[in-house]
Amino acid sequence: MLTIADIQFESRLFSGTGKFCSSKIMLAAIEAGGSQLVTLAMKRLDLTAKRDDILTPLLASGVKLLPNTAGARNAHEAVMVAQLARDVLGTSWIKLEIHPDPKYLLPDPIETLKAAQQLCDKGFVVLPYVHADPVLCRRLEEVGCAAVMPLGSPIGSNQGLATQTFLKIIIEQAKVPVIIDAGIGAPSQAMQAMEMGADAVLVNTAIASSRDPVMMARSFAIAVKAGRDAYQAGLGGVSEHASHTSPQTPLTEFLE
């Protein structure tokens, strides 16, 4: 069971709420995928209307909400959005995302660390979305983040685990859960992330933009489960030492 800040999750597939053609399909997909944590952008909520077509059905469904700060371009804005989320939604959980770059939506490491520090100090459960930067992840862990969310490839790109080498280092070093976020475009990629030892994956575009989001969500759920099982069962090592049987210069002959 995955635990983040004392909350346990049976499913290691986290979902998003953007890009769906209707809130009905969104809900059906979340249900089919079994996600227990879904993120939603505070900027998308219509807080003046009585009903919001994303929030109202989500609240009714009972999944845990992870509001995010998408749209914030610096630490100051992100902290404001987080405080708004806490006031409106009554949750101190926040997915911290700060991307000043409108083209690739890549996260700003400096502003993210700054905002994470402030939010942790204010008692938020902070899950920062970051580049697959092992040192940054350690720094975020040090300021008190509950998990780290490094990206596999640019958000929405479906390119999979382009940052694999660095994700492996992050997973090896992390003392908090590692959730691979962004870029996962196919169930096989989600499975690969889980086989590597990721604690969870967050998938949105690949599900929401598929022809059949409900069926795709179900496929991701199976893949995530299979990948996690394989990781726990222990994958066999890739052999690199077969050629050592007849070395040119023996190194231990002197012992005989």
Next chain:
Amino acid sequence: MSFVDYLQALPTERLKLAQYSATSADVERALSSCEGSLSGLMALLSPAAEPYLESMAQRAAQLTRQRFGATIGMYLPLYLSNLCANECDYCGFSMGNKLKRKRLNLEELRQEIAIIKRRGFDSLLLVSGEHETKVGIDYFVSMLPEVKRHFSFVAMEVQPLSEDGYRCLVSHGLDAVMLYQETYNPQVYRQHHTRGNKQDFAYRLASAERIARAGVDKIGLGVLFGLDDWRFDALLMGHHLHYLEHQHWRSRYSISLPRLRPCTGGVQPKVALSDKGLVQIICAFRLFNPQLEISLSTREPAALRDHLYRLGITHISAGSSTEPGGYAHPQTQLDQFEIADNRSVEQVVDALKAQGLTPVWKDWEAGWINQSP
């Protein structure tokens, strides 16, 4: 949680049993991917790995070359004092041993430094017996600036100090601290350390964490092999290393692998570590941790040392004296332990070069460190 708690919570009996029942399949798995894996390290240190020693050595040599190149870092110990307020039955400096006790003064320190500099060294290891009142922080602070004027990299191997003590020494130029636990078995530890502050197993064990928090760049761990079952002691040192790397990732780590050798009034090893066992430890740690620095002192004989460089050793001493004032006035005091490799620095360097290895004398720029903006 400190490593003291970690070790206490470790099911050591079960772990020991697991190590001795490791199979060749476990070893083969570890050979293909052991990096960062404590179960892999356990297999590689187990009796089951002995038939795989050549494969381990080939892989260790390749990893060492890939990470460190064809280089060996050169350092020299400078003994500041043989005063000691501990009774440790394996050590020549033990307080019960009758020998002339000496603490270098500034003038004597300068004489030693001049000789060591002439031999080309720029990396120094300051060593002393453990005598808190006469060879404590005040003495170190009074000597460090003179040392730091002549050496880029200064390590210390002295009694464990407080976190503030380490921080103070860092501000005076200290770069590294070597502090060996001797054994990770508290019962065995108690048997061998019968008087003095060193009896405090837990304080010594928690030292590496204080050193790391004080911002020391490099931390050296070590076991005195022979005090207890070497396979298991080495594995627990691996746990310690693993723990430290995760908790204190800004520090570099090194290990030393001293074997119990005869000394004045000393003890015989309980479980002697053979040359083959020493090779197994070096290779296992290299496969477990490719970036780990491994030092080799002149306790080991020349012929063996020359074979070990390529297997994973990264730092060596040469032409060492293990008595205070021993460079300027050889053979006046009793040594801490016997030196087995008596070759001069030139001879050792020639042996390195004959193997295609380059000695590295300077690997640090002291001026860059501790320059607060």
